[in-house]
Amino acid sequence: MKLNSGQLPWDHTLLNKPAYPVLGEDIRCDCLIIGGGMGGAMVSYRMSLSGADTVLIDKRAVGSGSSHANTGLLQIANDKSLTSCMNTFGEENGVLFYKLCQQGVRAILELPGKLDIDPQIIPRSSLLYASVPEDVPALKLEHENLTRHGFDSEYWDEERVRSHYSFSKPAALFSRGDAETNPLRTVHSLIDKAHSGGVRVYEHTKAIRYEFNEDGVVCHTENGRIFAKNVIFAMGYETQEMKKDRGAELINTYAIMTKPLSVVPKWHEQSLIWETARPYLYFRTTPEGRLIAGGKDEQLTDPERRSVRVLSQSQRLLEELVALFPELHGIEAEYSWGAVFGSTRDGLPFMGPHPEYPHCYFIEGYGGNGTVYSMIAAELLADTLAGKKRPELDLFSLTRTAKPVPSPAIQS
Structure with a gap:
């Protein structure tokens, strides 16, 4: 799958990237x-802290897939609001x-x-503005639910937004505790x-096929086999080429x-900025x-079509930026x-085991908060492989139906 088109932004920020060899022999490990x-980076780092014998492979160079196109916004709030999550999954879930997203941002x-x-992980505040006046009541309700459950949230009226930014919007939620990052540097670090x-x-070591056995998994590559007790698949959107998740949707996005x-x-405060409209626009500084x-998200098309669209969509993003900040x-x-x-479709990422793939776990951090989801997954899966039960994984089950399994008490 060709994941990216156009001119990617991060290479100039890390000129001497670490390099790794190609696998050339048969090896064994506890975890492959x-x-x-980003998913593989987070979990490999977490596994190194546990002392597990771990191997990481990538068919490309490290960090050159979807993470290369990541725009580096790290937020507690999600594409799906807390209010919507409570309505869909129940208040506790x-x-x-x-709360897991909050813990994930803090860990990052x-x-x-x-x-x-x-x-280059930098603490940032966030501004979520109402795209149209009709969105204000929902924004007020979201503020009430956030504050009731202990999350940082300030409700700003139009005058307060205008006093802190070059633009005016009907209302906004202002919060602290988020962050921005350079995703390429984060993956490599x-x-x-x-x-x-x-x-x-x-690197440059492609998994060709797998044997799923009673005592583990054998991964065949071009130049060697890897005998692993457990496998964690952190292949991002390319996971859909291996197994189709009915609840997953792929689109094109631009930046x-x-x-x-x-x-x-x-x-104000070089905050992260986004809006209530769906699909939404977002903005950050570096x-x-x-x-x-x-x-400017749109239906998934072939890579050639996406390459052509980059020029026109980038011009539209520039226009949106200048509309907010005329001085630019x-x-x-x-x-x-x-x-x-x-x-x-339900707004939650996928992470955990799958009944059709014994000794295997998946990290599918789908959604606008993928880096935060990767941190959550790294913690949950590392604990799981160490023998510690993490019932929170039920919430992110790869085989979940409309109603997730009831979850344990929340740990703040």
């Missing part, structure tokens, strides 16, 4: 991780999901001091640390990164003084790209 993107914010390569902690890493700014816009804008008139995009993006 398939995929060197809905709050549990948001603790990473920089533990890694040898700076991942995690895998580099995992490697120094004993995880064996092989731009501007040239460094000569004008500082009226942008440490280099650039801006990122993303959205004349700004130019230096990087413009399109990518495959996955979501689920």
Whole structure:
């Protein structure tokens, strides 16, 4: 699957990427991780802390799949609001999901001091604005539910939004506790640390087929076999080529990164910005003084069609950016790209075991919060493989139906 089109933005921020060999022999391990993107990076790092004998392989270079197109917004709030999660899954499960996301963001914010390569993880506030006046009542209800369950949320009226930003919107929710990151640096920093902690890493090593046996899994590659007691598939959206999840949907999404700014816009705390409309637009700053804008999601098309659409969609994103911040008139995009993006119909990611794949676990962080989901999955799966039961996995079951299994008490 060709995951990305256009000019990808992150290579210039990490010129000397760590490199790893191609597998050339038969090996054995306790845990084999398939995929060197964000999911594989998070879980390989977590497995290195547990001391498990772990191997990671990727058919490409590390970090060159979907993570290369990631725009690096890390938020507690999700594409599906807390209110909607409570309505769909019940109050306990809905709050549990948001609490897990909160714990995930906090765990990510603790990473920089533990890694040898700076991942550029920076704490940020977030502004979620009402796209139209009709969205204000739902925004007020979301604020009430967030604050009732202990989440940081301030309700801002139109005047307060206008006083802090160049634009005016009917209302907004302002919150703290989120973050931004450089996804390419984050992936490489995690895998580099995992490697120094004993995880064996092989790039350009494609899994050709698998044998599922009573005592484990045999992964066949072009130049060697890997005998693993357990396998974690962290292949992102390409998982759908291996097994089709009925609840998963793939689309095209687009993003731009501007040239460094000569004008500082009226942008409170350099917050992450997004909106209530679906599909939504989102915006963030970078440490280099650039801006990122993303959205304009549309039906999945072939890679050639997506490549053609990058130019027109990037122009539309520039127009949206200038509409919010008129002082940026004349700004130019230096990087413009399109990518495959996955979501689920019920708004929750997939993670955990699957009955048709013995000794196997999956990380499918579908949705706008994929990096946070990857951290959640890394914690839950590492504990599971260490023999600690994590009933929270029931919420993210790959075989779930409309109503998830009731979940345990929430741990804050």
